[in-house]
Amino acid sequence: MLKEEYREQIAGRLLWHERDGSVLVYVPGGEFKMGDGKDGDCPRHVVSVSSFYIGMYCVTNRQYSEFVRATGHRAPNQAGWDSSSKLSHPVVYVSWDDALSYVRWAGLRLPTEAEWEHAARGPANVLYPWGNEWDESRCRHSGNCGSEETCPVWGYASGVSGYGTCQQSGNVWEWCSDWYSENYYGYSARRDPQGPESGTFRVLRGGGWSDVANFCRSAYRYGGAPGGRGTSHGFRVCLSVPAVQGEGLHPVS
Numbered sequence: 001m002l003k004e005e006y007r008e009q010i011a012g013r014l015l016w017h018e019r020d021g022s023v024l025v026y027v028p029g030g031e032f033k034m035g036d037g038k039d040g041d042c043p044r045h046v047v048s049v050s051s052f053y054i055g056m057y058c059v060t061n062r063q064y065s066e067f068v069r070a071t072g073h074r075a076p077n078q079a080g081w082d083s084s085s086k087l088s089h090p091v092v093y094v095s096w097d098d099a100l101s102y103v104r105w106a107g108l109r110l111p112t113e114a115e116w117e118h119a120a121r122g123p124a125n126v127l128y129p130w131g132n133e134w135d136e137s138r139c140r141h142s143g144n145c146g147s148e149e150t151c152p153v154w155g156y157a158s159g160v161s162g163y164g165t166c167q168q169s170g171n172v173w174e175w176c177s178d179w180y181s182e183n184y185y186g187y188s189a190r191r192d193p194q195g196p197e198s199g200t201f202r203v204l205r206g207g208g209w210s211d212v213a214n215f216c217r218s219a220y221r222y223g224g225a226p227g228g229r230g231t232s233h234g235f236r237v238c239l240s241v242p243a244v245q246g247e248g249l250h251p252v253s
Contacts, residue, residue, distance in 0.1 A: 013164065014252035015053060015239075020063050020106040022237050023252060024053035025164045027119050029241075034117055036127070036219035040182040047114050048191045054111055054119045055236035057153035057166050058090035058174065059102065067102050074098070077229065088152040090172045090234040096202040096226040099175045099235040107248070110177040111238035113203045113221060114193045120169070120206070120218040122162020127217055129161035129168050134213045139170030141216055145209040149231070165236075168206050169216040172234035173224075176203040180223030201225060208232030 013026040029051035035044040065082040068075050076093035080086060094102075103109050111119070120129050130138050137144075138159035140151050150171055160166050168174075178184075178195025180203045188195075195203065201223025207216035209232055214220065224233065 012251075014056070016250045016252050017106065017108065017237075017239075018248040018250065020059075020067065020102075020108070020237070022059070022063070022106070022108070023056045024237070024239055025056045025119075026053055026241075027051065027115070027163050027165075032118050032121060032125050034114060034219070035185055036217060038219075040221055041185075041217075041219045043185055045185055045188070046190065047118075047188075047193060049112075049114050049118050050192055051241040052111070052115055053239040053241065054115065054165060055238070056164060058172055058234045058236045059099075060087060060153055061089055061091050062087040064091040064094070064102065067105055071101075071105055073101055073105075088154070089150045090153050090167075092150060092172055092232055092234050093229045094175075094233060094235065095229045096175045096224070098229070102235075103237055106237065108237040108239055110175060110235060112192070112194055113176040113178045113205060115238060116168070116174065116176050116205050117218055119163050119165050120161055124162055126162070127219070128159075129165070129218060130159050134216075135159075136213070139167065139207075139216060140209045141170045141207065142210050142212055149209050151209075168218065170207050170211070171209055172206070172232050173204040173208045173230065174206045175224075175233065175235040176205055178203045180204075180221070182223075199223070204233065 015024045031048045034047040179199030180201040181196045
């Protein structure tokens, strides 16, 4: 599934995860400015994160169908979700609880929202994965989704982030590990924040195929019920460093 457009940008920074077939890209740790001064995205503040690997793509219907077959887990309530024409699309109609079950089966985890935003902003710490200006041609959103809604996870190559992640703007909302609190940024840890200790909702990031530009910003965040299964709710995987190659992890050239 790795597209030629991305190879030079992420050369030497990829791992293939044998269990579920995910391709993970290395994101170096460091400080970045998190938030955007809008609504629940404020205040903008400096956060430091440790290095990690994150899914280059969202988890696909193909991957999720293997999980369902292996475990007997509940399948998404979407007609034709595992048809041949949809296998490369991101899985949707999955709850936070479903996503957690998947990553536990795969031996991976969900990203924190700080990790997610760091990967989306890239080394230049930009507003959208591709830069600071909205460009409707670089992601799947309400203005171009058409009747098919989602698109393959490798689509919109021009919207790749500076770290090499694909579609962190648009197509599907992505579950993060954190509990959601609108006021969390006022008291969050500055080093590897993990979110509030408890809550009612879990964090969703990135915006989906039915959303407008504001929701597709790298900083935009909102909360969803952990058991809720939305038409544009998906997820990507994450892996802490150090990752031991040879234990189901293989470098991708």
